[in-house]
Amino acid sequence: QLQLQESGPGLVKPSETLSLTCTVSGASINRSSYYWGWIRQPPEKGLEWIGNIYYSGSTYYSPSLKSRVTISVDTSKNQFYLKLTSVIASDTAVYYCARRAGTNYYMDVWGRGTSVTVSS
């Protein structure tokens, strides 16, 4: 059964870089039918798409975050990653990694999420 698990620091200082890892188990990230992505949810707020990556390395980012976001993949480890630079308080959120069903615009399998707080 496919499972995704986020990991990374729960606290990041303002102006620093947020780095998260998503470990995929139960399926190969190399599978050509799927993309992999990140979504976040600020406290008591709605969902925000961050971006997606294909196993080949092709990436698609939300225009609102594009200047600060990098998503990468390591197929040998069956992991993909999120880096968000120059973080500010409003980047505080629960960050979810998820699988995108092919070229469809939805996520069909989600991780449990990891909470990240931006504070000094």
Add this chain to the structure above:
Amino acid sequence: QSVLTQPPSVSGAPGQRVTISCTGGSSNIGAGYDVHWYQQLPGTAPKLLIYANSNRPSGVPNRFSGSKSDSSASLAITGLQAEDEADYYCQSYDSSLSDWVFGGGTKLTVL
């Protein structure tokens, strides 16, 4: 402010039917992009409930159904159960923004 508009809250008694609306515009739902729905139970991750307007993933009860018309979509829940109490989000794609867009979410309360 979300690109897709949902009512902040809806409620219903057990066994009743409720609907949640999702209103978009000419660059997203009205442009023909599919609408998808997620259910987020308290303290948990979102779960795909309906994809491509009206399709249920395996395991989702047929009490949940989706529809789309023009620039809007709706999620209907029949035979309401206490376990349905959750936040529900609609989602689509916006070609003007080149961005995935979500509704602000609707909190369903089972009375």
